[in-house]
Every structure is written in C-alpha cells, then in structure tokens.
Amino acid sequence: MATxxxxxxxxxxxxxxxxxxxxxxxxxxxxxxYSVSVFDIRQSYELSGxxxxxxxxxxxxxxxxxxxxxxxxxxxxxxxxxxxxxxxFERVNIQGTRTVIQACIEAGVQKLxxxxxxxxxxxxxxxxxxxxxxxxxxxxxxxxTETKIEQEKLVxxxxxxxxxxxxxxxxxxxxxxxxxxxxxxxxxDTARRGKMKFIIGDGTNLVDFTFVENVVxxxxxxxxxxxxxxxxxxxxxxxxxxxxxxFWDFMSEVLVGLGYAAPRYHLPYALVxxxxxxxxxxxxxxxxxxxxKPTFTPMRVALAGTHHYYSCDRAKQDLGYKPVVSLKDGIAxxxxxxxxxxxxx
Ligand SMILES: NC(=O)C1=CN([C@@H]2O[C@H](COP(=O)(O)OP(=O)(O)OC[C@H]3O[C@@H](n4cnc5c(N)ncnc54)[C@H](O)[C@@H]3O)[C@@H](O)[C@H]2O)C=CC1
Ligand SMILES: CC(C)=CCC[C@@H](C)[C@H]1CC[C@H]2C3=C(CC[C@]12C)[C@@]1(C)CCC(=O)C[C@@H]1CC3
Numbered sequence: 001m002a003t004x005x006x007x008x009x010x011x012x013x014x015x016x017x018x019x020x021x022x023x024x025x026x027x028x029x030x031x032x033x034y035s036v037s038v039f040d041i042r043q044s045y046e047l048s049g050x051x052x053x054x055x056x057x058x059x060x061x062x063x064x065x066x067x068x069x070x071x072x073x074x075x076x077x078x079x080x081x082x083x084x085x086x087x088x089f090e091r092v093n094i095q096g097t098r099t100v101i102q103a104c105i106e107a108g109v110q111k112l113x114x115x116x117x118x119x120x121x122x123x124x125x126x127x128x129x130x131x132x133x134x135x136x137x138x139x140x141x142x143x144x145t146e147t148k149i150e151q152e153k154l155v156x157x158x159x160x161x162x163x164x165x166x167x168x169x170x171x172x173x174x175x176x177x178x179x180x181x182x183x184x185x186x187x188x189d190t191a192r193r194g195k196m197k198f199i200i201g202d203g204t205n206l207v208d209f210t211f212v213e214n215v216v217x218x219x220x221x222x223x224x225x226x227x228x229x230x231x232x233x234x235x236x237x238x239x240x241x242x243x244x245x246x247f248w249d250f251m252s253e254v255l256v257g258l259g260y261a262a263p264r265y266h267l268p269y270a271l272v273x274x275x276x277x278x279x280x281x282x283x284x285x286x287x288x289x290x291x292x293k294p295t296f297t298p299m300r301v302a303l304a305g306t307h308h309y310y311s312c313d314r315a316k317q318d319l320g321y322k323p324v325v326s327l328k329d330g331i332a333x334x335x336x337x338x339x340x341x342x343x344x345x
Pocket of ligand 1: 015016017018019020021022039040041042055056057058075076077078079080092096115116117118148171172173174175176181182
C-alpha cells in the first residue's frame with residue numbers, strides 16, 4: 001500500500017511569492033529554515049531553496065504541484081489596486097481564492113494564511129484606531145476593496161477544525177519598504193510631473209504606514225500560532241507599525257529624503273474628491289473610445305485626506321506581535337533603497 005508522505009511543517013508555499021510582500025516573506029521563511037514553493041503568474045527572481053511554479057491561481061491543476069507535501073500556504077497574490085478592471089479582480093480575488101481553498105483541501109494542506117487588507121472596512125471616511133470588529137465596508141470605494149472583502153470572508157469561513165483545515169487573515173495597511181512597486185514610485189512619478197505641490201485638506205490626518213518586514217513578521221507569527229486549540233482560527237488581524245503618522249508628513253519625509261520638495265499649498269478635501277469623482281466617471285464613460293488613468297482617483301484622494309489607522313491590540317494579544325522595525329528606521333531604509341528615484345538620478 002502506498003503511504004502518503006506527511007507534509008513537513010517546515011515546507012510551505014507562497015502564492016504571489018514573486019510580488020513585493022511575497023518575496024520579502026519568502027526570504028524571511030528561508031532564513032527561518034523553511035523550504036518554499038513559490039506560485040505566481042510570473043517569476044521575478046531566482047533564489048536557492050525556492051522552487052518556482054509559474055501559473056494562474058484560478059487554475060487548480062496548476063496550483064496542485066506547488067502544494068505537494070506542503071502543510072502551510074500563504075496566499076498573498078492579487079491584481080494591483082491601481083488596475084480598475086472589475087472582471088479581473090472578481091476572477092482572481094474571488095473565484096481564484098475559491099480555487100486556492102479547494103486546492104489546499106485536495107492537497108492536504110493544514111493551514112492557510114491570507115493577506116487581506118485593513119481597507120476592507122474603509123468607506124472613504126475617517127477610521128481612528130479601528131478594531132477588527134468594525135463591519136466590512138457596505139459601500140466599498142473600489143473593486144479592489146470590494147473583492148478583498150469577499151476574499152477574506154471566503155478564507156475565514158473555510159476554517160474547519162474538524163477537517164483539520166485552519167485559516168487566518170492578516171490585514172496590513174500601507175505597506176512600504178525596499179522594492180515596493182507602488183508607494184514610492186507613484187509618489188516620485190507624481191513629484192517629477194510637478195503634481196506634488198498640494199496638500200489635500202489641512203494635512204493633519206493620521207494614517208498607518210507599515211514597514212514590509214513587520215508585515216512579514218505578522219504573517220509568520222500567525223502561521224506558527226495557527227493550531228486547532230488557538231483563538232486565532234478563522235479570525236482577521238490588523239498588522240501595522242503601531243505608529244500612526246500624518247499622511248502628509250510621511251509623504252514629505254520620503255520626498256525630501258529623495259531630494260524632492262515637500263508639498264506646501266493646501267486644497268480643500270471636498271473639492272479634490274469631487275474632481276476625482278468626476279474624472280473617474282468621465283474615464284468610465286469614455287472607456288470605449290479612449291483609455292486614460294487619472295492620478296487622482298477617488299480612492300487615492302480619500303486615502304490622502306482622511307484618518308485611517310487601526311489598532312493592532314488583537315495581534316499583540318493573540319499573536320504576541322510587536323513591530324520589529326520602527327517607522328523612522330523603515331523610512332530611512334526605504335529611501336536608501338531607491339537611489340535610481342533620487343532627484344536628478
Ligand atoms: N501593498 C500594500 O500596501 C498592501 C497590500 N495588501 C495585500 O498584500 C498582498 C501583496 O501585495 P503586494 O506585494 O503589494 O502586491 P504585488 O503586486 O507586488 O504582488 C502580488 C503578486 O500576485 C501575483 N498575481 C497576481 N495575479 C495572479 C494570478 N492570477 N495568479 C498568480 N499570481 C498572481 C503577481 O504576479 C504579483 O507577483 C495583496 O493581496 C494585497 O492585496 C494589503 C494591504 C496593503
Ligand atoms: C496608507 C495607504 C493605504 C497607502 C497606500 C499606498 C497608495 C494608495 C498611496 C501611495 C502614494 C500615494 C499618493 C497619493 C494617493 C495615495 C497613494 C497612491 C496621491 C495621488 C494623493 C493626491 C496627491 O496629491 C498626490 C499623491 C501621490 C502619492
């Protein structure tokens with residue numbers, strides 16, 4: 001009789017492991033003695049100790065080989081929030097996540113850790129020290145958020161102690177750090193086009209920005225604490241730097257660190273939000289004729305002009321989480337890592 005190989009608890013798979021967060025997670029897992037399978041639609045690097053499987057997560061047959069003899073799966077793949085493609089988000093974040101869950105169960109995976117987002121409760125209005133029991137956004141501000149909500153629900157509802165399939169969701173916010181393809185590049189691009197002169201609103205709104213290594217640490221703690229007798233099964237956890245900062249102070253610090261001027265002039269929030277909404281509608285109506293991507297989307301303006309910071313008390317209590325890199329050090333390491341984005345480079 002063929003005996004089934006018991007999956008090693010130091011063997012894991014990272015879906016989305018070619019991405020910004022995924023790659024940092026893979027590197028830390030290797031440091032901690034795990035062997036890692038990466039599953040991603042693209043391969044962006046090579047690393048010893050890592051086996052790459054290239055494919056679309058909506059394809060179960062493609063996923064299964066990456067999960068062979070694996071006890072733990074991290075799912076941190078998603079289309080980029082900047083894409084406004086409803087069908088793509090629904091296909092990958094909702095249907096694709098259903099497929100990931102089915103594949104995990106079929107492959108005998110015991111633990112699934114999802115990278116969700118703190119934005120699942122954000123509707124474009126102030127959130128101050130938000131806890132995990134806030135309701136999901138009833139009117140999500142974009143398709144990305146809408147489908148991240150459904151994705152999180154699917155993963156948490158799939159948690160089944162009887163069947164030995166345990167799940168947990170990590171909700172990071174504003175991830176930044178070396179190799180981030182979003183935050184610093186968008187900021188620098190906006191500055192280079194001369195559009196970073198204005199502060200939206202009075203500039204006092206507090207926001208969480210989270211250094212990538214803290215997010216990675218939260219994921220690994222969750223994975224290692226996920227057992228059938230632990231309180232974390234089927235629950236979401238905020239992971240932040242636990243140091244809310246003024247959105248515009250953070251932006252200015254990164255800009256000045258890279259040699260650009262900090263924004264100075266104030267614009268009323270309602271005016272900019274209204275304009276962004278108009279532009280978004282215009283882009284939608286004109287889509288069959290011309291395609292343009294406005295820099296100022298309603299979501300971006302809301303993120304830049306409201307308070308949105310979250311309590312990570314639950315993660316501290318249940319996971320023993322504490323940020324490992326301070327905001328100050330995180331910003332310094334990030335700025336240093338982008339010599340090619342410096343003014344004049
Ligand atoms: N970057 C941020 O500030 C935040 C990110 N998150 C979440 O963290 C996760 C990771 O985000 P990032 O690393 O920033 O994004 P990223 O875009 O760098 O990485 C996502 C990865 O998913 C892969 N992917 C996309 N569609 C796929 C498909 N159909 N099949 C297989 N792979 C596919 C991409 O190729 C990419 O490598 C995402 O789930 C995102 O929603 C949550 C909160 C904040
Ligand atoms: C805290 C959090 C969730 C951050 C997410 C990252 C991005 C959404 C931001 C990174 C750079 C930001 C940015 C703007 C909006 C939000 C970001 C894209 C603006 C477009 C807001 C309006 C401006 O005046 C220019 C800004 C450029 C940078």
